[in-house]
Amino acid sequence: MTYAWKHLKCDRLRDTLALWDGTPYAPNQRARGQGADCRTLIAGILDDMFDMFVEIPFVPQNVGLHDRKRAISSIHAMLRGWHSADLVTDKSLEPGDILVTRSSPDQPGVPLPKNPGHVMIVTTNPFEILQSSQTLGAFRSDLEGVREILRTYRPRRKDLWIM
Numbered sequence: 001m002t003y004a005w006k007h008l009k010c011d012r013l014r015d016t017l018a019l020w021d022g023t024p025y026a027p028n029q030r031a032r033g034q035g036a037d038c039r040t041l042i043a044g045i046l047d048d049m050f051d052m053f054v055e056i057p058f059v060p061q062n063v064g065l066h067d068r069k070r071a072i073s074s075i076h077a078m079l080r081g082w083h084s085a086d087l088v089t090d091k092s093l094e095p096g097d098i099l100v101t102r103s104s105p106d107q108p109g110v111p112l113p114k115n116p117g118h119v120m121i122v123t124t125n126p127f128e129i130l131q132s133s134q135t136l137g138a139f140r141s142d143l144e145g146v147r148e149i150l151r152t153y154r155p156r157r158k159d160l161w162i163m
Contacts (some may be wrong), residue, residue, distance in 0.1 A: 023041065
């Protein structure tokens with residue numbers, strides 16, 4: 001799938017992402033440099049960007065594999081916390097967008113449902129994302145290697161980030 005890049009100069013986002021990059025993986029933790037999973041990594045970054053702590057609902061690890069409705073609900077609840085977010089339908093990406101992908105790729109001979117199960121944030125570098133995995137913790141990667149993107153959300157009030 002081809003996306004169009006929308007430039008947004010935001011040194012604050014660049015600096016905030018650098019602080020979270022390398023944070024070890026820790027389920028349901030939300031501590032910069034100490035531990036986060038994919039959802040809590042995004043929550044922590046949004047906390048920093050909007051200068052406000054928002055409580056997000058607890059969900060068990062790998063909920064997207066087992067409970068589609070709960071996975072979707074937890075993502076929507078999370079995104080409502082910081083001035084909300086809009087669904088992006090024009091296939092554009094800009095820094096700070098939140099990507100929702102499949103739970104995991106199909107295994108040979110075992111197709112898995114296309115449930116939402118992983119979230120990541122677009123960095124200030126074109127087509128680069130920051131995500132968290134059990135093996136690597138928070139790390140940057142190219143969009144090319146990302147499994148199927150189900151939804152893209154754009155946080156509202158990004159104007160608050162550019163100060």
